[in-house]
Amino acid sequence: MKKSVVLLSGGMDSATALAMAREQGFACYAMSMDYGQRHLAELDAARRVASALGVIEHRTIPIPLDAFGGSALTDPAIPVPASGGAGIPVTYVPARNTIFLALALGWAEVLGARDIFVGVNAVDYSGYPDCRPEFIAAFEEMANLATRAGVEGQRFRVQAPLIRLTKAEIIREGVRLGVDYGLTVSCYQADESGCACGRCDACRLRARGFQQADVPDPTRYQHGI
């Protein structure tokens, strides 16, 4: 059985990517990052999702990105804005996906996995540069020069199966594959029990996705939406 490493944040996109990897017949190794994010509830969600979708192993790696700061997600002094606005938002974490994919690459090489799944999305998204197809392609190219496997001709693939889907399409795909979105947490400032703020960019995109997909929204909100 082919192995894959799946980056699993605990949000809806990565849960769907994991379900898609499983449907493609991969034995899935899930990897989450404890990077000092303010929304720690997503790590509990990642554990629930990993268990529900039957991964072989789930690891949570501590990476102290909060030591750098520079993002509303890792620096308590920068508030999470209520809505997106123009340009790259303050919730952007410098080099986050590069760091996460690099760690996934390391684990994949040790496991003998050649496929890495990541739930990035460039349609209904927050405008982060490291969610775009050109970034994913450049990372894959680099990965094949960086590694023993790449040099020996066993090509790594970075699979981003959601990248060109709308949130509504992602949700329909997940529902088809049996993903329980009630287990997932997308909110940037969810409380300890995983209840969402209903106001941040991530909440707004998620709620609109369920609406447009015409699927009941299982999200628990702190104050309603």
Place this chain on the structure above:
Amino acid sequence: MKKSVVLLSGGMDSATALAMAREQGFACYAMSMDYGQRHLAELDAARRVASALGVIEHRTIPIPLDAFGGSALTDPAIPVPASGGAGIPVTYVPARNTIFLALALGWAEVLGARDIFVGVNAVDYSGYPDCRPEFIAAFEEMANLATRAGVEGQRFRVQAPLIRLTKAEIIREGVRLGVDYGLTVSCYQADESGCACGRCDACRLRARGFQQADVPDPTRYQHGI
């Protein structure tokens, strides 16, 4: 004053790269990784070098690569071989330079630095794929797609000033710049006080470099060489 992030292992190459960055007029921010390497003495060496070469700040980031294993440097069950042999050696740590450069990129973006210095070398080296010029170029390309700064047209540069130098040339350059190589530790299995084994690939390349440069070798060995 332009800022740069310098990856500093505690070995001779990265110490030289730091001295070269300083000579180019950069305010240097040094970054070391505590990645579960068996040669922890190199982190003490990195602190000494950072202090001697007057960096603005030195950070040591914990990254649990030993949780993955797959390398003689992070898995105590895999012995460090006495000499190099053919092909990529077992001291190769999967995706190590990708992970280190990714973290350097994150810190650089937060600091407003656009230059990252790394002491990789593709001449007198151990045959690691992530020390080659094509890897460095691909990482730089990817970095400029991954980041806010890259998208806004402020190009990141990954400077690998040693990449085409022999060890002897590196040593001569470092001596010219006042690097005290007695502070550095290259050995893969140095003891706690930083004394080198004299037998591993890193020791062998280092000793030959001093010989060829006709510079007295300040390395302290456990058993002579």
